[in-house]
Amino acid sequence: MLKKKDKYKVAVVGATGAVGNEMIGVLEExxxxxxxxxxxxxxxxxxxKIEFRERTWTVRRLSKDSxxxxxxxxxxAGAEQSRxxxxxxxxxxAVVIDSxxxxxxxxxxxxxxxEVNGGMVSQHSGIIASPDPYTIGMSLVLKPIHMRxxxxxxxxxxxxxxxxxxxxxxxxxxxxxxxxxxxxxxxxKIYPHQxxxxxxxxxxxxxxxxxxxxxxxxxxxIRRVMQDESxxxxxxxxxxxxxxCHSGAxxxxxxxxxxxxxxxxxxxxxRGVIVFDDPSRDIYPMPIDVAGKDEIYVGRxxxxxxxxxxxxxxxxxxxxxxxxxxNAVQIAEELVK
Amino acid sequence: MLKKKDKYKVAVVGATGAVGNEMIGVLEExxxxxxxxxxxxxxxxxxxKIEFRERTWTVRRLSKDSxxxxxxxxxxAGAEQSRxxxxxxxxxxAVVIDSxxxxxxxxxxxxxxxEVNGGMVSQHSGIIASPDPYTIGMSLVLKPIHMRxxxxxxxxxxxxxxxxxxxxxxxxxxxxxxxxxxxxxxxxKIYPHQxxxxxxxxxxxxxxxxxxxxxxxxxxxIRRVMQDESxxxxxxxxxxxxxxCHSGAxxxxxxxxxxxxxxxxxxxxxRGVIVFDDPSRDIYPMPIDVAGKDEIYVGRxxxxxxxxxxxxxxxxxxxxxxxxxxNAVQIAEELVK
Numbered sequence: 001m002l003k004k005k006d007k008y009k010v011a012v013v014g015a016t017g018a019v020g021n022e023m024i025g026v027l028e029e030x031x032x033x034x035x036x037x038x039x040x041x042x043x044x045x046x047x048x049k050i051e052f053r054e055r056t057w058t059v060r061r062l063s064k065d066s067x068x069x070x071x072x073x074x075x076x077a078g079a080e081q082s083r084x085x086x087x088x089x090x091x092x093x094a095v096v097i098d099s100x101x102x103x104x105x106x107x108x109x110x111x112x113x114x115e116v117n118g119g120m121v122s123q124h125s126g127i128i129a130s131p132d133p134y135t136i137g138m139s140l141v142l143k144p145i146h147m148r149x150x151x152x153x154x155x156x157x158x159x160x161x162x163x164x165x166x167x168x169x170x171x172x173x174x175x176x177x178x179x180x181x182x183x184x185x186x187x188x189k190i191y192p193h194q195x196x197x198x199x200x201x202x203x204x205x206x207x208x209x210x211x212x213x214x215x216x217x218x219x220x221x222i223r224r225v226m227q228d229e230s231x232x233x234x235x236x237x238x239x240x241x242x243x244x245c246h247s248g249a250x251x252x253x254x255x256x257x258x259x260x261x262x263x264x265x266x267x268x269x270x271r272g273v274i275v276f277d278d279p280s281r282d283i284y285p286m287p288i289d290v291a292g293k294d295e296i297y298v299g300r301x302x303x304x305x306x307x308x309x310x311x312x313x314x315x316x317x318x319x320x321x322x323x324x325x326x327n328a329v330q331i332a333e334e335l336v337k
Numbered sequence: 338m339l340k341k342k343d344k345y346k347v348a349v350v351g352a353t354g355a356v357g358n359e360m361i362g363v364l365e366e367x368x369x370x371x372x373x374x375x376x377x378x379x380x381x382x383x384x385x386k387i388e389f390r391e392r393t394w395t396v397r398r399l400s401k402d403s404x405x406x407x408x409x410x411x412x413x414a415g416a417e418q419s420r421x422x423x424x425x426x427x428x429x430x431a432v433v434i435d436s437x438x439x440x441x442x443x444x445x446x447x448x449x450x451x452e453v454n455g456g457m458v459s460q461h462s463g464i465i466a467s468p469d470p471y472t473i474g475m476s477l478v479l480k481p482i483h484m485r486x487x488x489x490x491x492x493x494x495x496x497x498x499x500x501x502x503x504x505x506x507x508x509x510x511x512x513x514x515x516x517x518x519x520x521x522x523x524x525x526k527i528y529p530h531q532x533x534x535x536x537x538x539x540x541x542x543x544x545x546x547x548x549x550x551x552x553x554x555x556x557x558x559i560r561r562v563m564q565d566e567s568x569x570x571x572x573x574x575x576x577x578x579x580x581x582c583h584s585g586a587x588x589x590x591x592x593x594x595x596x597x598x599x600x601x602x603x604x605x606x607x608r609g610v611i612v613f614d615d616p617s618r619d620i621y622p623m624p625i626d627v628a629g630k631d632e633i634y635v636g637r638x639x640x641x642x643x644x645x646x647x648x649x650x651x652x653x654x655x656x657x658x659x660x661x662x663x664n665a666v667q668i669a670e671e672l673v674k
Contacts, residue, residue, distance in 0.1 A: 157494035157586040198625045206616035210639030232643030236586035249494040249573035279543035302547030306569030
């Protein structure tokens with residue numbers, strides 16, 4: 001359990017990565033009560049300097065001994081690092097808030113989107129997981145719809161941006177794009193195939209079922225966050241040649257009838273959601289609009305007549321911000337409340 | 338009706354566009370019995386030269402008088418041109434094969450994918466329409482599944498490439514990409530918003546229902562081609578920053594149970610379809626692989642447990658080739674058979 005204090009010693013694992021970097025910015029913007037910042041990273045980044053609250057903090061190399069006196073440890077460096085080091089942080093007395101996939105499906109670890117199931121924070125045993133970015137987006141939009149009309153089934157096609165695969169994936173998208181426009185050979189290091197001007201319908205490893213880990217994680221994650229295992233969820237997740245923000249088409253079936261106008265009204269007053277939906281003025285959410293935004297943007301809300309009580313929605317989330325860094329910081333805010 | 342001859346006078350309207358250009362190539366490759374080629378285009382392209390069967394043909398300016406003695410007139414220049422000039426071609430005695438959206442939903446005009454409903458060709462009254470590219474892809478894959486297991490509902494999210502919006506859209510994607518990588522302002526002429534490194538969830542105008550014309554056309558087109566109005570169809574269509582090939586995730590429900598393995602077996606012997614589906618070797622179709630291919634590529638075939646008899650598929654079609662030029666030429670082949 002976290003001991004309540006005025007200010008906390010906060011570690012950020014993966015401080016020089018896309019999410020870690022954003023997280024330090026979010027901690028500053030939101031005035032999180034940080035007594036001391038401990039930026040941790042791999043050997044490559046050791047000694048780098050990070051600005052936070054008009055002070056310069058030196059990046060330390062992550063080790064099992066890094067967490068002495070740490071109150072809250074944000075993990076943003078991927079599942080492998082979380083699996084290797086989270087236990088050390090917990091044993092040292094820290095509460096871990098993990099943005100990787102390492103613990104998302106662990107029944108002992110609460111999977112939290114504060115606006116949706118913030119109360120779950122109190123049930124942690126040292127680790128709290130932040131869901132996959134698109135799960136966060138879907139839960140914010142679907143929870144209020146679920147409470148009004150009960151969501152029975154979700155069919156989602158998710159287009160994930162390069163930032164979801166880290167800084168090096170973003171560089172690879174840029175480098176391959178430049179190479180192709182100059183009629184040169186491309187290099188592949190992060191993606192299994194060319195990502196520039198292409199779509200790769202496979203994110204993370206395949207499971208026995210034929211779905212990928214990413215698809216399974218979104219399916220199971222949304223049920224965990226919405227606390228309803230009866231919802232049917234089908235997901236296809238695709239790498240798109242976009243730098244930032246995940247977008248996707250959601251087709252849902254509800255138990256009760258819900259008109260597009262009612263859905264718009266419910267979502268207009270939902271926490272963390274912006275309805276961005278006016279066909280007459282060509283307004284619908286796109287990745288380039290949502291980058292840097294705290295909210296989930298939803299548009300293209302319309303009836304689907306092919307099924308009873310069908311509804312289409314189109315959601316875009318900044319996967320780095322609310323999809324990772326901001327949600328983790330909000331979990332910490334819930335924790336220190 | 339087309340008078341049977343050994344060789345035909347063939348007009349190609351939009352001969353200098355992406356589809357027209359591909360079509361002339363396809364006519365040559367497949368040895369279509371062309372007596373005389375009449376490349377037609379707008380004033381801008383008048384006088385340009387086109388190579389066909391080791392001869393040079395001069396592009397003429399399209400007018401209502403262009404079609405004298407023409408037997409078959411391919412229209413590839415968009416709906417507006419088709420609406421303005423197709424009747425003149427029919428009155429001059431030609432059979433029009435139209436690749437635009439102008440007549441696709443006209444009940445008097447057969448909408449034909451030769452492998453699926455080639456017999457409909459004989460029912461024309463001067464005009465035969467070639468479906469929207471993704472409708473062609475879906476029909477080739479879903480018809481054999483429908484015949485075995487009856488498709489009840491289709492939920493499709495389609496990612497359309499720039500070539501679907503013409504040569505100038507492809508140039509705009511390239512130009513905007515270069516501008517962004519050089520930190521310059523982008524220019525927008527064809528797309529309503531930035532397309533480079535972005536996704537635009539709106540193709541063609543919005544209808545009253547909140548769906549776009551493109552979405553409605555795919556929904557209605559697939560039922561027309563599969564000749565079954567009882568199939569429920571829900572579509573979201575999105576502009577993706579890809580040059581060539583439309584891809585998309587298809588979620589279907591069938592009346593009879595169909596395992597992924599059975600679906601793979603059925604599709605492996607389906608005409609015009611290639612099963613490209615081996616997760617263990619990271620094989621699934623992508624736009625860059627399918628460009629220039631005659632067949633529809635299908636992969637990611639897997640069960641969807643969220644509904645009775647659910648199945649996911651991922652289809653990629655070269656929208657310019659089988660999606661437009663090749664399908665139109667195959668319609669002509671059916672016609673002269």
